[in-house]
Amino acid sequence: MSVDERPAGTGTSGGLATAVGAASGPGPLAPLVGADSDRSRALTRAWAGTWPKVGAVVAFVAIWQAVVLSGWRPEFVLPAPLTVAQTLGDLVREPEFWQAIGTTLRRALVGFAFAIAIGTVVGIAVSRFRPVRAAIGSLITGLQTMPSIVWFPLAILLFGLNEQAITFVVILGAAPSIANGIISGIDHVPPAFTRLGTVLGAGSVDLYRHFVIPAALPSYVAGLNQGWAFAWRSLMAGELLVIIEGKPSLGSRLSFAQDFNNAPELIAYMLVILVLGMLADTVFSSQSRRMRRRRGLAVD
């Protein structure tokens, strides 16, 4: 091949053509495909994700109804789905119901916020300072496996039957997961990124801000997600154990429903707790999925 055939530096040599072809950017063909098929594809995808869930709910309700009809337990102990739905419909018209949700969510958010602050600081300290890691690194994992309900007797002795006892246990439930998330995130930052930071002249603050922290973020969000789940469980355990007068919460309402043999209300509250937990999980997983997609990591 002669030199003149492909002179250096003339735009579209084979390499560039290949490169452009491989990019997933909006090519010249994109306008021809049009927005309509995009929308119908999105609908198809949404339906593909939705129908199994709808099916599962329908199947669950059907089995529930079948068990009720079988007469295995009397209806005042195991009410039918429709009874529970009616109870729930009545409940949402009571201000106490919303008060209970408000109290519980506020406790959850306050406890979780403290857990984030403590877990993050402890996590960074463990990942940065070797002696701190040697001292408490394995303790954090140990705490994570410890059922947080175990803390309640001590919390009640320390703080009494009050909000602090609940918050204390919520924090202890959530903080280890959050700390572990940030520790494993920082531990697994690709060395190439920190080397790049050094080459680009980043000092230690810039190195953390622009390279280490963003690289550790997906693992941190996973830790937050798990931390939230533990906070929510600890909070429910706490609200069942520590009932504060004049402060309706989801846990206390659940407990009262049991005391008064009010099975429809009990199950209605359980459903509310389940849905709230699922909503929070949806927020976390959509965040983490968005982050993974932006980084070109595998998204299921």
Add this chain to the structure above:
Amino acid sequence: MTVTENEARPASGAAPEPVAHGGVRLTGVTKVFGRGATATTAVQDVDLDVRPGEFVTIVGASGCGKSTLLSLVAGLEQVTTGTLEVGGRVALMFQEATLLPWLTAAQNVALALKLRGVARAERTPQAHALLERVRLGAYADKRPHELSGGMRQRVALARVLAQDASVVCMDEPLGALDAMTRDHMHDEIERVAGEAGLTVLFVTHNVREAVRLGDRAVLMGSSPGRVVHTEHIDLPRPRRMEDPEVARRAGSLTAALREDVARHVG
């Protein structure tokens, strides 16, 4: 890096003169890793004088200390003995583009500008201008995973330009690319380095690539790493990998390399 920009002066060639802006001079450079019984000499007694704007390719078998040599010039490692003078800032390009996956192409370039101290308002326009120079202006808002391997290396090249370095060390930057993309990147690197007047130290194990790109090819032998042969490549540019003359010169370099390997094995 060792010599600041205002100390730059024209190259006069005399050894005791300070190195010119964009020049690199190694005098008897030796690098030993470890101490005592476990000490290994990675680079031994290397003399190399690189003119400002010169394109020097460093070629040798794996483990011959080519990468160590670059790390020394880039300041990632310190020389054990000998002197190393570098006229100006050094940028480094790796085999992997190492773009940050959470930033767009433009943001990756802008981060290098920020860390160099460029004012916030100027970063975005400058980053876009630099991407234009590697002909990726249309891809400024793409994230690394949306770009092909060759495009990622071009973003890395734009980032090198953002560092405003006079010397660029490239450590097998095209090793992970397919042959066609690599050919294209040869053109790009040659053009961009020429336009910016960059001094390039380009490490490769591909002899033909060394002849294709270099004004001079430095052949390194192994254990310990040292310069065994220097070849001035006075072929006219533009050159192509498949030019017969490039192939012929690569052949003679390969022979020299083989001789060194044989000496060591025998």
